Amino acid sequence: MGVAFWNASGRPVSTEITEHLAALRALIDRFEAPTVPKPEAHSAFLPSPASSAATEQAELAARAAALAPWRQGPFRLGDGLVLGDGADDAVRWSLLDGHVGRDLSNQRVLVVPCDAGYDAFAFAARGAAHVLACEPSDTVRQAELLESVYRAGVELRRAGWQSLNPVQDGEFEIVYCDGLLHSVCSPIALLRALRRVTAPAGSLLIGSMMLTDPERSACLQFMPDRQATWWFVPGRLAFRWMLQASGFDVEAEIGELPGPRDSSTVVRGYIHAQAGTPLPLAPDNSLALI
Numbered sequence: 001m002g003v004a005f006w007n008a009s010g011r012p013v014s015t016e017i018t019e020h021l022a023a024l025r026a027l028i029d030r031f032e033a034p035t036v037p038k039p040e041a042h043s044a045f046l047p048s049p050a051s052s053a054a055t056e057q058a059e060l061a062a063r064a065a066a067l068a069p070w071r072q073g074p075f076r077l078g079d080g081l082v083l084g085d086g087a088d089d090a091v092r093w094s095l096l097d098g099h100v101g102r103d104l105s106n107q108r109v110l111v112v113p114c115d116a117g118y119d120a121f122a123f124a125a126r127g128a129a130h131v132l133a134c135e136p137s138d139t140v141r142q143a144e145l146l147e148s149v150y151r152a153g154v155e156l157r158r159a160g161w162q163s164l165n166p167v168q169d170g171e172f173e174i175v176y177c178d179g180l181l182h183s184v185c186s187p188i189a190l191l192r193a194l195r196r197v198t199a200p201a202g203s204l205l206i207g208s209m210m211l212t213d214p215e216r217s218a219c220l221q222f223m224p225d226r227q228a229t230w231w232f233v234p235g236r237l238a239f240r241w242m243l244q245a246s247g248f249d250v251e252a253e254i255g256e257l258p259g260p261r262d263s264s265t266v267v268r269g270y271i272h273a274q275a276g277t278p279l280p281l282a283p284d285n286s287l288a289l290i
Helices: 015-030 054-066 089-099 118-125 140-150 187-196 236-245
Strands: 108-111 130-134 155-157 172-178 198-211 220-225 230-234 248-258 266-275
Touching (some): 054 140, 089 118, 089 198, 089 248, 089 266, 108 118, 118 130, 118 172, 140 155, 172 187, 187 198, 187 230, 198 230, 198 236, 198 248, 236 248
Parallel strands (some): 108 172, 130 155, 172 198
Antiparallel strands (some): 198 266, 220 230, 248 266
16 A cells, blocks of 8 residues: 554554555455456457458548548458547447357347447347347448448348337347437336337346436436437436336446546446336336327
């Protein structure tokens, strides 16, 4: 700890106390922040890009520039072409890694929203039987460009979560939803929609902005922000209770990542949940509230 302890006589403290301090140092070391992946490891979660000629690579770079800015990444596409180099999605996946199987060959995966597709392609790289990625905004064009490079077989759909239909889309063994819960005005309706398309033994991996104040852990704070498109931000307990009320059983709190740079009141919290039985808090037609 960098502090020397001496008793009243000017002699060093006893060996027993020194041993206790060493044990305390070892305990503190166990709770150090997780190591951020090195840049060379950032492509470990994604498929390998298909090879292309120099002329094709130049055309790819021009198409990618036309779709900027790239807020997900980094996507390393060979010959020095890197898209979204300042993004931290690989850091996020280093957090999720232990909760996603290495072999997903028998599992269908839903990613909503998909943004530029980092998560969809990461699941595809683990051999998922089918990946459906939904994105209602123009960002889906970035994912389409990347699919032309990775050729991962990801099904990209320009649609929001409201379009999910278990009859048409089937059920998914893994549902991944990040950054959406706090951005919708009907968060319970969103969670119930996700539950409807989650297989009976399926998993939900979900991330949301989360209040850091322990005194507001059970709160759902109304935080309208036109620029950030926020509506409701849950506390830690509220996050868990909303999942339980929507038919999920919380398996584990995966961890946290820093929130917006200008805010110390929220973090990005991630939870791993399993399909359970919905509590009778709302009628089955709750989606009509959207």
